[in-house]
Amino acid sequence: MEQMVSNVQKKTFLRWILDRHLLTNREIIWLLHYLMSNDQLLGIIHIVDDVARCNRLITIAAPRNDGLVFRYIKATVETNDPEKAFHDLRMNQQEDVYLELDIEAVRRSPIYFSVLEENPNSAIDVHEKYGHMAEHATNEAERIFITERLNQAINEALDNGDETLFYTLTKQLNEVKKNNLK
Template structure:
C-alpha cells in the first residue's frame, strides 16, 4: 500500500473541504475531527470501494448522484453518521478507509496524490494485466508530479524567507521522492542554498 504522510492527508482534507460541499454536514465534522488528531490520521486511508473494507466510510458531495453517507463495520452498514463518529472516537487504533465521491475525482492531482490501493477490494476480472500496469504507471506519474510541484513551491518560499531549516527538510523530502522516479534534472536543489564554494547565497 502506498504510504501517504499525515501532513499530506491533512493538506488534502483542507483543500477538499474548501472546494466541495458534502451532502451531510456530519461528514465535515468527521473529517475535521480526524484532521485534528494525528493518531487518527495515521489510520486514515483514502480508497475506492470502501464498502469492502473492515471499517469503511463513503461520503459524497452535492455535485454527484451517489449516496450521501454510509458507514461499514464488519457485516453492518448504517447511514447514521453519529454512530460512525462514536466508533471512530472509541476505536482509535483501527484503520479507517474513506471513499470520497465527487465530480471528476480522478482528474484531481490532490486526490490522486493521497489515494491508496484498497487491499480488500476484489480484483476486477475484466481488467487485463497490461491495462492495470498502464493505469498504475499513470497514477504513479500523477502522484509524483503533484508532490514534486508542491515541494518545489515550498522550497521556493523557504528560499524567499531565507529559512535554511525548512529548505534542508524540504529538499531532503524532495530527493526521497525523486529516488522513486528519478529525473536527473531535479537533483539541483542542494546547490541553490550554497554557492560553488559552499557559501550561503
C-alpha cells in the first residue's frame, strides 16, 4: 500500500526538523531549505525508513564519532558533500529521491510517521512495521490535546469562580492521567 504525502506535509516536517536545530551542518540546512522552496523537487522526495536498493538517495544522520552525517548516492556515484547533491538535485528533478533520516529524535516523533512512505524496493510494508508506533503516536497526541483542553477549561473555571465545574474538570483530568499510567 503506497502512501501519498503532500508537499505541504513534507514542508511541515522539514520545518519541524529545522526549528528543533537537530542538524548542525549548515550545508545540509541550506539543502533542506532549498527542498522546501522547490515544489517540483519536493514532489519527487520520498521520506523512507531505509534507503536500501534505491537508485537515488540521501541519508542524513545525527553527528557521530565517524563524522559521516550526509550521503548522496545516484546510481554508482556517491558523495558526502551536500553542495554536490544540491547541484545534481537542481539539474535532475524527474527521478525520485529517497530520503532517510537517521536521527533518533526524528524517528520517535509522530510527525515522522505522518510523512513516512514505503521504499518500493523493500519487502516489508511500512504500515506493518510501524503500525503500532503510529497508533501509539496518535493516542499520545490525543491525550496531550485532551489534557491541554482540560487544563485550559480548569483555569477558566478558576477565573470565573465556578467551583462545581472546577471539580468536575479536575476529576476528568485525573481520569485521563490515570488511564495514561495503565
